[in-house]
Amino acid sequence: MSKIAEGLKRLFDKHRIVLWYDALGDFTQEFNDAEFPDVIKCEIVKNEFALKYRMLIAEPKSKFLLYGKYDHPNADDNWLLDIELSNVVFHTDQEALTLQELELPIHFKAWIKKHLHYFKSKERAAKFVSNLEAKENEDQLTRTLIQTAFGSVTSTLDDILKSYVTYLANGKSDGIDKELLQYNLSDYLWSWIESVYQYKAKERSIYDFVLEVFQKNFSPTSKKASVNRTTEVLLASWKDARSFDKTYRQLVDRVENDLNISAEVNKLEVHELINDDVFECIDKQIIKQLASQLEQGNSSSDKIDKILKQRESCYWYDKYFEFYSSIRYANWLFDEISKYNIIKFVDYQDGFVQYTNKLFIVDQYYRKFIQHYRATNQNNVLNSLYQKTHRAYSNTWLLKLSDAWQEVIDSNSEWYFGGDSQRKFFKRAVQGKYIEKDITIFVVISDALRFECGQELHELFNQESRFSSKLEFQVTGLPSYTQLGMAALLPHESLSFGEGDSILIDSKNSIGAQARKKVLEEGSNVKATTILAEDLMKTASRSEEARRLVQDHQVVYVYHNRIDKTGDDKTSEDKVIEASKEEIEFLLEVTRKITNMNGNHVIITADHGFVYQNETLEESDFTDAQITGEIIKDNRRFVLGKNLSQNNNVVKYSAQSLQINSDIEVLIPKGINRLRKQGSGSRYVHGGSTLQEVVIPLLYVTKKRSDTVTKVDIDVLKGSNKITTNIQRVRFYQQQPIRDGIIARNVKSYFCVIEGEEKKVISDVFTYNFDSESNRPEEREVEYKFTISTVIRKSTSVYLIIEEQIDRSNKWNTLLKLPYSLNLAMENDFDDF
Numbered sequence: 095m096s097k098i099a100e101g102l103k104r105l106f107d108k109h110r111i112v113l114w115y116d117a118l119g120d121f122t123q124e125f126n127d128a129e130f131p132d133v134i135k136c137e138i139v140k141n142e143f144a145l146k147y148r149m150l151i152a153e154p155k156s157k158f159l160l161y162g163k164y165d166h167p168n169a170d171d172n173w174l175l176d177i178e179l180s181n182v183v184f185h186t187d188q189e190a191l192t193l194q195e196l197e198l199p200i201h202f203k204a205w206i207k208k209h210l211h212y213f214k215s216k217e218r219a220a221k222f223v224s225n226l227e228a229k230e231n232e233d234q235l236t237r238t239l240i241q242t243a244f245g246s247v248t249s250t251l252d253d254i255l256k257s258y259v260t261y262l263a264n265g266k267s268d269g270i271d272k273e274l275l276q277y278n279l280s281d282y283l284w285s286w287i288e289s290v291y292q293y294k295a296k297e298r299s300i301y302d303f304v305l306e307v308f309q310k311n312f313s314p315t316s317k318k319a320s321v322n323r324t325t326e327v328l329l330a331s332w333k334d335a336r337s338f339d340k341t342y343r344q345l346v347d348r349v350e351n352d353l354n355i356s357a358e359v360n361k362l363e364v365h366e367l368i369n370d371d372v373f374e375c376i377d378k379q380i381i382k383q384l385a386s387q388l389e390q391g392n393s394s395s396d397k398i399d400k401i402l403k404q405r406e407s408c409y410w411y412d413k414y415f416e417f418y419s420s421i422r423y424a425n426w427l428f429d430e431i432s433k434y435n436i437i438k439f440v441d442y443q444d445g446f447v448q449y450t451n452k453l454f455i456v457d458q459y460y461r462k463f464i465q466h467y468r469a470t471n472q473n474n475v476l477n478s479l480y481q482k483t484h485r486a487y488s489n490t491w492l493l494k495l496s497d498a499w500q501e502v503i504d505s506n507s508e509w510y511f512g513g514d515s516q517r518k519f520f521k522r523a524v525q526g527k528y529i530e531k532d533i534t535i536f537v538v539i540s541d542a543l544r545f546e547c548g549q550e551l552h553e554l555f556n557q558e559s560r561f562s563s564k565l566e567f568q569v570t571g572l573p574s575y576t577q578l579g580m581a582a583l584l585p586h587e588s589l590s591f592g593e594g595d596s597i598l599i600d601s602k603n604s605i606g607a608q609a610r611k612k613v614l615e616e617g618s619n620v621k622a623t624t625i626l627a628e629d630l631m632k633t634a635s636r637s638e639e640a641r642r643l644v645q646d647h648q649v650v651y652v653y654h655n656r657i658d659k660t661g662d663d664k665t666s667e668d669k670v671i672e673a674s675k676e677e678i679e680f681l682l683e684v685t686r687k688i689t690n691m692n693g694n695h696v697i698i699t700a701d702h703g704f705v706y707q708n709e710t711l712e713e714s715d716f717t718d719a720q721i722t723g724e725i726i727k728d729n730r731r732f733v734l735g736k737n738l739s740q741n742n743n744v745v746k747y748s749a750q751s752l753q754i755n756s757d758i759e760v761l762i763p764k765g766i767n768r769l770r771k772q773g774s775g776s777r778y779v780h781g782g783s784t785l786q787e788v789v790i791p792l793l794y795v796t797k798k799r800s801d802t803v804t805k806v807d808i809d810v811l812k813g814s815n816k817i818t819t820n821i822q823r824v825r826f827y828q829q830q831p832i833r834d835g836i837i838a839r840n841v842k843s844y845f846c847v848i849e850g851e852e853k854k855v856i857s858d859v860f861t862y863n864f865d866s867e868s869n870r871p872e873e874r875e876v877e878y879k880f881t882i883s884t885v886i887r888k889s890t891s892v893y894l895i896i897e898e899q900i901d902r903s904n905k906w907n908t909l910l911k912l913p914y915s916l917n918l919a920m921e922n923d924f925d926d927f
Contacts, residue, residue, distance in 0.1 A: 098124050101194045102159065102184060106133060111149060111158045111181040113138075113174065117165040125161045138162035142173035149177070196223055198235075205232045209239060212277040218242065225249065236282050243273055250854070251290060252331055254283075256338055262300050263344040271300075290885070292322045308349045311372050314358050323820070327883035329372065330858030333409045334842070336904060346374055368401060371408035378475075380405065381417045385479040388424055395429040407861045416469040420476055423463035424483045430456050431491050437498040442510040442569075445502055449785045450545060450567045453495065457786055458546035460487040464671045464708050488707045496765040496784050503764075503783055508751050509572050516568045516790070517753065520585040520617070523697060523792065529620055529648060536650045536688050536696045538627070539583060540677055541576060542658035542780065544703030548791020551678050551698065555793070557837045559801040561685070566792040570702050572752050572762060573732035574780050574787040576658060577605070579701025584610060584651075585617025590755035595727040595734055597754075610651065620648040627654035627684050635690035644693050652684065661704060661778030670706055670778045689797040698793040704780040705766055705787060711776050717743040717767035726758065730768040731781035733761040743767065745783070805839040806830050806864050808896060810912060811875065817845070817892065817916045820882045822857070824894065828864040828874035838865035841909065843896045845880055847889055847916075856884040856892070882918070889916040 098121065105112050114125065128135065134153070136145055138160050149158050160174070166183070169175055185194065189206045192213050193199070198206070206213070213219045222242045227249075228234045234249075241249040244257035261267045274280040284298050293303050303321075310319035311329050332342050350356065356375040359367065364383045370376050384401065387393035402422050405411055411418065437453075439445040463483055467476060511517060528535035543551075545567055555563035570579050581589055581597040581604040592598045596605055599617075603609045611624040625643070630652055633640050643650065660666050660673035685696050721728075723738035733744075738759045740746060745764060749756035762783050763769055768776050780787045807829040822845065830836050841864065845857035857880040866874045892914040897906040 324883040326881040377410040419466040427459040541655040543700035574702040622649035640691040664775035667775040667778040696795040700790040
C-alpha cells in the first residue's frame with residue numbers, strides 16, 4: 095500500500111467524508127487506483143450541490159472520497175465548506191502527509207517543516223505520538239519532540255535536563271547534541287533553559303550549564319555563576335530523585351575535581367559550610383573539623399549535637415553515617431563522663447540502682463562509638479578522636495567506676511544475694527509470674543548479653559508496633575561465668591562445683607542441652623523443654639512442630655551464644671562489638687518468631703555480662719596476685735582452687751560464702767585488672783565482680799493485641815499562607831516529645847501546584863527526622879526557608895505537602911496538604927536575598 099493510500103485509510107478510520115484537492119492533477123492516477131471497501135469515490139466537477147444531496151440526504155451513512163483537480167478554494171467560493179469543517183481535507187505534500195500521520199492539524203505545517211527530518215523514521219514518529227499529550231501550540235509539540243529525542247519521562251524541563259545530564263555523565267552528550275542540531279531542536283532547548291535559569295554563554299553546552307548550576311548552589315562560588323537561584327529547585331529535584339542518584343554522584347565527582355572545590359572547602363570552618371551539601375568534600379571537611387574540635391575539647395557538646403542534627407537532612411549524610419555516628423557517640427560519652435567528678439556508692443543496692451538508671455549509658459556509648467568507628471574501616475580522620483575516646487573510657491571512666499564499686503565490695507564480707515539475685519530468677523520471674531498463673535512462657539538466654547545491650551533491645555521493642563517491654567535487672571553470682579550463670583537460671587535448690595569449673599544442680603549435671611532440659615522438667619513440675627535459638631528460627635511458624643512446641647509446653651528455655659562465643663576466642667575477641675549489635679538484632683527476630691508461633695510472653699536475660707576495651711592492654715592493667723596453692727581453674731578474671739594464698743590485689747571467697755556447695759576457694763581480681771594467663775584474650779573478659787560483668791538485663795516482653803506505638807504528630811505553625819516572594823519560610827512543629835509508645839517520624843516537605851491529577855513541584859525539598867525528646871515546645875520547632883521556582887505568577891492551587899516514606903518501600907504517604915495562594919511579582923527577586 096502506497097503512502098497516500100495509507101494516509102487515506104487512516105482518515106477513513108475516523109471520518110466519513112474526505113476531500114482531496116489536486117491543483118495540477120498529479121495524483122489522478124492514485125485517485126483512480128485507490129480502492130477502499132465501502133468508500134464511494136466522486137470527482138468534484140461543478141456538482142457540489144448534487145454531491146451534498148447524495149452525501150447528506152440520499153446516502154447519509156456511506157463513506158465518500160471527493161477529488162477535485164483544482165486548488166483549495168477560499169472560504170467565500172467554497173460550496174463544500176460546511177462538509178470540510180465537519181469532516182477532513184486530505185493533503186498530499188510531504189509536510190501535510192506527515193501531519194496526517196501524526197493526526198495533527200494542518201496549521202502546524204510550518205512547525206513540521208522545521209523538524210521534518212525527525213519524522214523520516216517511523217519508529218521515532220511512533221514514540222513521538224505515544225508521548226504527545228497536548229496539541230494546542232507549537233511549544234507543546236516541540237517540548238514533546240525534545241522529550242522523545244532524550245527519552246525523558248515527561249516533557250517538563252526538569253525531566254529533560256535529568257536525561258540530558260545523564261547522557262553527559264555516561265559520556266554520550268556529544269551524540270545527543272548532534273541529534274538536537276539535526277532535528278532543529280537545539281536553539282529552542284537552550285532558549286527554554288535561558289528563560290527559566292537565565293543561563294547565557296557564548297558557547298552553550300550542557301556541562302557548562304551544569305558547572306554554573308553547581309557553582310550557584312555552593313556558597314563560596316555562588317556569586318561567580320550567572321544562572322539564577324531557580325537552580326536551587328533544580329538541584330533539589332536531582333538530589334531527591336532516587337533514580338537519579340548514580341548520575342548525580344557522577345556529576346559531583348567531575349565538577350568537584352574540575353573546579354578544585356576541595357581546595358576552597360579546606361579553607362573554610364564548619365560554620366561556613368553547615369548550610370551547604372552539594373559536594374561530597376563538604377561533609378569530609380565537616381567531619382574532619384568536628385572530630386578535631388572534639389579531640390581538642392574546644393566546642394560544646396550542645397553545639398556539636400546541633401551541627402550533627404542539621405547534617406542529618408543533607409544529601410551525603412547516609413554515605414557518611416558511620417562517621418557522623420562515631421562523632422555523636424564520642425560527644426555524648428565525653429559529656430556523660432564530665433558529669434561525674436566523683437562516683438560514690440552507699441552499698442550494693444545503691445550501686446545497682448545507679449548503674450541501671452544512668453551509669454550504664456557510658457558503656458553503651460563506648461560500644462556504639464567503637465561499632466561505628468570500626469564500620470568506617472577505622473578511617474584515619476577519626477584516629478585522634480578514637481584514641482581520646484578510648485582513653486576517656488578505659489583510663490578515666492572504667493577505673494573511676496570500678497574503684498568506687500570495689501570500695502563497696504571491700505566493705506562487705508559477702509557477695510550480694512538479695513531480691514535481685516540471679517539465683518532467685520526461676521522462682522521469682524518464671525514460677526511466680528507465669529507458671530502459677532498457668533501462662534506459657536519462653537525464656538531466651540543470651541550468653542553475655544550485658545545490661546546496656548539489654549537496655550538497647552528494650553528500647554527497640556518499645557518502638558515495635560505489637561510489643562511492650564519492661565526492663566529490670568538481676569545480679570549474677572561470682573564468678574560471673576557461663577557455667578554458673580546458666581545453672582543459676584534453672585530451677586534449683588542448691589548449686590555445687592563438679593569437675594573443674596562445671597556446676598552441678600542439686601548434684602546433677604547441668605552442661606549440655608539434654609542435661610538442662612532434664613533439670614528444667616524436673617524442677618518446674620510442668621511440661622518444659624529447651625531449644626537452641628538457631629533450631630527455633632528454622633521452625634516454620636505455622637507448622638505442626640511449632641504448634642506442638644507452644645501447646646505441649648508451659649516453659650520453653652531458648653539458648654543462644656553469639657557474644658560470648660566471639661569474645662572468648664582470642665582470635666575474634668575484637669569482633670565482640672559487632673557480635674553485640676548482631677545479637678540485639680537477632681533477639682528481636684527470635685521474639686518475632688516466638689510470637690508468630692502464638693507464644694505471647696517472652697523473658698530475655700543472660701548468664702553474665704562482660705568488660706570490653708578495644709585496645710591491647712597496658713602492662714599496668716594486669717595484676718600479679720602472687721597466687722600459690724592447688725589451682726583447679728584459672729582465668730583472666732577469676733581463679734578456682736584449694737589452699738590458695740594471694741596478695742591484696744585479689745579478693746578471696748569461699749565457695750560456701752558464694753552459695754556454692756564446695757570446699758573450693760575463689761579469687762577475684764580487684765577493679766578491672768586482669769590476671770596474667772598465657773594465650774588467652776584480654777580485651778573481652780568476664781568472671782569478675784565489676785558492674786558490667788554482674789548486672790544483667792531482665793526483659794519481660796509481651797505481644798500486644800493492638801498497636802499502641804504511634805509516631806509523633808507533625809504540624810505547621812500559623813503564619814502567612816500567601817506566597818509573595820521566591821523565599822517562603824515555614825515553621826514545623828513536633829507536637830509530642832519522643833517517649834515510650836511515641837517514636838520519631840522522618841518526613842519530607844515541598845510546595846507544589848495541583849491541578850486535577852497533575853502535580854508539579856515548585857520548590858526545593860526539605861527532609862527532617864523529628865526525634866526531639868525535649869519537653870520544651872520551642873525546642874521542637876524547626877524553621878525552613880523554601881525556594882520557590884515557577885513560571886506561574888498567580889495561583890490558588892498551591893499546596894505545602896508533608897510526606898512520610900512507607901516502611902520498607904520507596905513510596906510516600908501524604909501526612910499534610912495545606913493550601914497556599916501564590917502571587918509573585920513578575921520580576922525574579924531571588925538575588926535580593
